[in-house]
Amino acid sequence: MTRKRVVVVGGGFAGYEAAKGLSAKLPPEEFEIALVNPTDYFLYLPLLPEVAAGILDPRRISVSLPGTLPDVRLMLGEVRAVELAERQIRYTDPEGAHHRLSYDRLVLAVGSVHKLLPIPGLAEYAHGFRGVPEALYLRDHVTRQVELAAAADEEKERDARCTFVVVGAGYTGTEVAAQGPRYTAQLAARHAELRGQRMRWLLLDVAPRVLPELDQRLSGTADRVLREQGVEVRTETSISEATADGVTLTTGEFVPTRSLVWCVGVRPDPLVDDVGLETTKGRLVVDPRLGVPGHPEVFACGDAAAVPDLTRPGELTAMTAQHAVRQGKLAARNVAASLGHGKARRYRHHDLGFVVDLGARRAAANPLHIPLSGLPAKAVTRGYHLVSMPGNRIRTAVDWLLDAVLRRRQSVQLGLVRSGTVPLDTASPEVPKLRKE
Incomplete structure (x- = not known):
């Protein structure tokens, strides 16, 4: 039959x-x-920022489709x-x-x-953040910028290479910016030439506050935590142009940088x-x-x-x-x-809350609309992710434990992904020109 x-x-x-x-x-x-x-894996996107920051191995959030769906035929x-x-x-x-x-x-x-906007230079010079290749490339890129800064003789070049701009203060952009300062601080600590060098992280958004989807209390908590970690939060601000040497903000200010991360929606x-x-x-x-x-x-x-x-x-x-x-x-x-098996239903779902990881021991969460911050929110956030992941839970928990105990991440350039193979517009089959490093 x-x-x-x-x-x-x-x-x-x-x-x-x-x-x-x-x-x-x-x-x-x-x-x-x-x-x-x-791909042959399901990607658990919420933990992608932790891959870019060297906390999690990318295989932790890449759950095998054949391994977890044995009765489903996979067509790559x-x-x-x-x-x-x-x-x-x-x-x-x-x-x-x-x-x-x-x-x-x-x-x-x-x-x-x-989601791209018609901003000059955006597609050529920004780094997207929607998949494992992009996260790995961003990690390689950030590591490379710090190492090139240590080898630079001119102060202006060092400052530009040690400046990182994230556009979009939604969940992804906020988590990327929150994880960044600690990672770059650890990278800089390995280079005597960068002693005293400022590692500058900027988070931009056209909204009047970070995480505009949240209530004002938790949005304010996230804003405060970001600033305490050294992130410059610029609300009601975006970029009007991107070049190989930096970005021009909508305020008219030019920020020298080699790193632009685009997290403005989908x-x-x-x-x-x-x-x-x-x-x-x-x-x-x-x-x-x-x-x-x-x-x-x-x-x-x-x-x-x-x-x-x-x-x-x-x-x-x-x-x-x-x-x-x-x-x-x-x-x-x-x-x-x-097909004759069971009874159909309509979709009706009330929002159960949210979780946002803010790096170190901090997070913001709203489980069942109960606002939490600090360690309780961190515990809820990680517990939620472990329950939600369809696999690799133990390995993920072990990586978190090692990061907490060792407090020093493995950070080397893998050289696995070139920028030209990670276009910002992932919907385009064309490969853009290599970006200037």
Whole structure:
């Protein structure tokens, strides 16, 4: 008997949960679950800043898809087109070969990519922060800048190489800026030439405060902690131009630097626009059961889907991991229901709070809307991450323990990733010119 096939596109938070749920709900003798993803791992994005800061090994947050989803068929590749009439997708594998894959049900969970703004020099000189290669490259880049600063004879060059600008004071940008000062301080301590040298970190955002998604109390706590760690927080400020020698702020000030990290939000994957279905705010229109109107065989979830927020009539759910996880689980349930297994439900989820790691022993958290800071928040933050990760929990905890006990991180240039292979616009297949170091 020919098995029916359910294809899940994307192995992020939503896609992973959808594939996992489908493999549990549908009998394998009747259904094949196929997951199409560019890598063979699920990336636990919230801990990516700790990879860039040398706290965690990148393998800790890279959870094997074949290892944790044994009943799901992994198809390595980038989906290039969805052919709705033929009920098939076209994708390209890592070696450039082209493939077609038919489906009886399709779950689009392609996630998001960097949100770029038309700022001169941004794509050429900024470093993105959405994946392991980018985090590893940023770590290599920061290490290299400190080492080149130690070898520089001119004070202006040393100052520029020891200045790091992060744009975007949301969750990711705040955590990157919070982890940075301690890492660069440890790097500088190895060089007598940098004794007394200032390691300057700037965090910029057009919003009036850091972490604008949070209530003012916790936003204020994060701001205070950042400043205590030496981060220059510039609100209502961004950049108007980036060059090889520095950035010009919207205030008109020029900041000499060789390091610009772009953390200004995300946008749905470009595949969403190419599918040919109705979109709103760049996301696929779906009903409360995550189905695509007019196509009962197609479902969408996560950052790619404009899911109605039934807890806030007229609004869409936010593009967060919390929603993506729960939508992925519901997508699995509703797809299975459409195939005769179970009953479909509508998506309704109240925000359960947030966690933000602020480096060292500090964090800000709001579990079940109870505001926490300091060590209690740190404990809640790390506990939440360990519970949320689908694997590698013990190894992650060991890395945290070693960082706390040894207080000195391994930091050498690996030279594994060149800047030209880590474009800021990850949606573009073109490789930009190498940036000037």
